[in-house]
Amino acid sequence: MARLGTGIGWRPEIAEAVGRLPGLDWVEVVAENICPGHLPAELLRLRERGVRVVPHGVSLGLGGADRPDPAKLAALGERALALGSPLVSEHIAFVRTTSPALEAGHLLPVPRTRDALDVLCENVRIAQDALPVPLALENIAALISWPGEELTEGQFLTELVERTGVRLLVDVANLHTNRVNRGEDPAAVLDAVPLEALAYVHVAGGVERDGVWHDTHAHPVPPVVLDLLAALRSRVDPPGVLLERDDDFPPEAELAGELTAIRTALTPTGRPTDRRPTAAPAPVRPADGGLPAAAVGEEVRTRLGIGQAAVLSALVAGTPVPEGFDRRRMAVQARALVAKRAGVVARTAPELPGILGGPAPYRAAFAAYAKGRPMASGYRRDALAFAEHLLVRDLPADPAARRRLTAWWRERAGARPLRGPLRRLRALLGRAA
Structure with missing residues (x-):
């Protein structure tokens, strides 16, 4: 696999700026945000220039108790082929449970236990068999820790690589996050993990x-x-490094400056370099020589699923916090999930904050709606359900705003034109809820 070099996360909001960045070797796209048959023109122009594109998935949930969804795997592979990508990446996380059916809308940490590792390794093998290109997995940032963990982060990642041959996407920002939030030593992680399996790095x-x-x-x-990036560089020459920026995008000059700072941290002399990519190390092979692994028993998946469901339900449905978890940190995580959910709904339906009088009233109203109402069917349905919730409760208070919200809901819900006053609509919505 060829080296990647220095890159940036491609987002529509900064597409034009990314196209002008000097010395850009590659970009990473959120896999779920692109359609293979309708690739953005700016992305196609980058590919024509020889800039590589790597799909980065966020919804597989390979650390979950269930086996990977074949449709999601097929979609990720389809994007890799459409983009001519040398690999795809995902996360060591769980994002949903099926019993009960709950969506986190966020990457949540898996317990570092033998059960969770066995399930993760089997899920990774299933994914590797389905994907047309190599897979790299990212260590995630976490606000919470699981009680009763049996392995350190370094041990968990090392055994994952040894048992599956999967590559690693090391996020040094996540190492710092976990140092602050969970007291973990980034140097100990870097010393323990097999850096010969490194695919690339996030900053x-x-x-x-x-x-x-x-x-x-x-x-x-x-x-x-950046210091952690330099510490990693002192141990291995990373095949690729990527700057992630997902919101509050700065001017183009600041993006270019951050890429320069990354190149400087990667240079032993402390000066930026224009070193071009060369050949990458050979892929890591499973320690078992590729022999078929024993299937994970359903009782193991069930135990893991029960634990993950209890945690996710506490975070998004208001059920009691499971024993052994830090209640304060769980509360912080729950608020963070609502804030992220509100932000994604606002991007999905940008008219809603305006109808409700601005970002602050919108977020307050969304927080009241989300309390005890987990997301179940994606952000578009969440936006519609939020509007229905407001209308049933005669909100917003301003009649003109209610009329705008009603018209917005009717247009997007595909509802049959209704006769009668607005209370008729609210009554129908109430019965549907």
Whole structure:
């Protein structure tokens, strides 16, 4: 596999700026946000220039108790082929449960236990068999820790690589996040993991509030994260490094400056380099020589599923926090999930904040709606359900705003034109709820 070099996360909001960045070797796209048959023109132009594109998935949930969804695997593979990608990447996380059916809308940490590792390894093998290109998995940032863990982060990642041959996507910003939030030593992780399996590296910014580090991808990369990148570089020459920025996008010059800072951190002399990509190390092979692994028993998946369901239900449905978890951190995580959900719904339905009087009233109304109402069917349905919730309760208070919200809902819900006053619509919505 060829080296990647230095890149940036491609987002529609900064597509034109990315196209002008000097010395850009590659970009990463959120796999779920693109359609293979309708690739954005800016992305196609980058590919024509020889800039590589790597799909980065966020919805597989390979750390979950269920086996990977064949349709999601097929979609990820389809995007890799459409983009001519040398690999795809995903996360070591769970994102949903099926009993009960709950969606986190976020990457949540898996317990570092033998049960969870066995399930993850089997899920990774299923994914590898289905994908047309190699798979790399990312260590995630976390606000919470599981009680009763049996392995360190380094041990967990090392055994995952040894048992599956999967590549690693090391996010040094996530290492810093977990140092602040969970007391984990980034150096110990870097010393323990098999860096010969490194596919590439993520670098991103965040912010600390009340002793909690939030991995926002909406702030400049802090010096402490660049120091971790340099520490990783002292151990191995990474095949690729990528700057992630997902929100609050800065001017083009600031993006270019952050890429320069990354190149500087990667240079032993401390000066930026224009070193071009060369050949990458050979892929890691499973320690078992590729022999078929024993299937994970259903009782193991059931045990893991029960634990994950209890955690996710506490975070999104208001059920009691499971024993052994830090209640304060669980509350912080629950608020963070609602805030992220509100942000994605606002991007999916940008008219809603305007109808409700601005970002602050919108977020307050969404927080009241989301309490005890987990997301079940994606963000578009969530936006419609939010509007229905408001209309049933005679909100917003301003009649003109209610009329605008009603018209918005009717247009997007595909409802049959209704006769009668607005209370008729609210009554129908109430019965449907």
